[in-house]
Amino acid sequence: MNRLDTELQRLYLPPQPACQAQPATPTGSAQHASPALIDADGQVRALVLELASAAGGEAVAALWQGLQNELELPAPAIAISGAGYQVWLSLSEPIPVAQAREFLESLRQRLLAGIAPRHVQLLPGLPSGTTDAAEAPDTPDIPGTSVPASHVRLIPAQLDESGRWSAFISPHLAAMFADEPWLDMEPSPDAQADLLLGLKSMAPADFQRAWQQLAPAKAVSIFAAPPAPAALAGQAAATGKQPDLENSPDAQANTATGPQEPRTASAAEQDPRRFLLAVMNDPSVEMGLRIEAAKALLPYSAPHAFTR
Known part of the structure; x- marks a missing residue:
């Protein structure tokens, strides 16, 4: 050139x-x-x-x-x-x-x-x-x-x-x-x-x-920020359909290594990325919420061109 x-x-x-x-x-x-x-x-x-x-x-x-x-x-x-x-x-x-x-x-x-x-x-x-x-x-x-x-x-x-x-x-x-x-x-x-x-x-x-x-x-x-995990959880509660966190792929991977100590929330619930993955992969959650979860996962997978 x-x-x-x-x-x-x-x-x-x-x-x-x-x-x-x-x-x-x-x-x-x-x-x-x-x-x-x-x-x-x-x-x-x-x-x-x-x-x-x-x-x-x-x-x-x-x-x-x-x-x-x-x-x-x-x-x-x-x-x-x-x-x-x-x-x-x-x-x-x-x-x-x-x-x-x-x-x-x-x-x-x-x-x-x-x-x-x-x-x-x-x-x-x-x-x-x-x-x-x-x-x-x-x-x-x-x-x-x-x-x-x-x-x-x-x-x-x-x-x-x-x-x-x-x-x-x-x-x-x-x-x-x-x-x-x-x-x-x-x-x-x-x-x-x-x-x-x-x-x-x-x-x-x-x-x-x-x-x-x-x-x-x-x-x-x-340029609106993607929905926070807490917001998605609130939307799921409003519909009466909660994501199956315990049976999600990430949660199962965590429990495969052996029994865990008693807890008040699953590892998937405590980690925003795992929570969003669980929402996205749970067929019992309505499609609109699963799509929003997929959008919210974008910052975890690749840098956004226009995020601050």
Whole structure:
């Protein structure tokens, strides 16, 4: 990979196995970058707001400054796309497409409220036939399936047979491209890499904090802590169905080594993880509680991208 490939990988491309790694920059005008920007699980690190030329360079400047001054987020990259401007935000950890869309919509409403929605495109795009994030299916948007998601082409890229190119530009030069948002020749890869070199990705904590500022109710629903074991126990008691802790796999493993001393609570009840496993594996507990237990077990099995 050249320096530009390295910067694009660092900022925008999802992690991929070394055996699948390939140059990030396009090699032809027909090549589309969507598969590179959306991973196999339907998640993205690159969030892009595309503003039509009619929106004006002032709107781009206001968005660029608002992200840093109002939301205290890292500076985004600015690009010209042939049809207008693109503002590229980078996440250090990938998020689902639908979640990315909701965050971008919150940004649009806060920082681009004076711009007609028809002049602003949010990318990644929604699956075919949907018009807003609320209509997106619950399953991830995975390229190559019946629920495809779309994204922008990686930059720089040749736009058409005229020889025009998209490119990253200095934010301070955006106004110069208001009438002609493209380059007439291929930009230097090293110069493009230099424009990206000083940019940083948005940390999960910063993403969560910014979303709480933009849309508190939505952020609470997304980042709410999983139910505590005590809460699950209370819910089970309310239904009159208690998990069979004594016969759970973990409890049986503990008793297999021999008799135990008298106790007031089983080992499974005293250990949150074992309690949750018992709830999840007990067929006598209603399915809703078993699902909640499975969700609550996630922090015990793998780190969450957006937990504090």
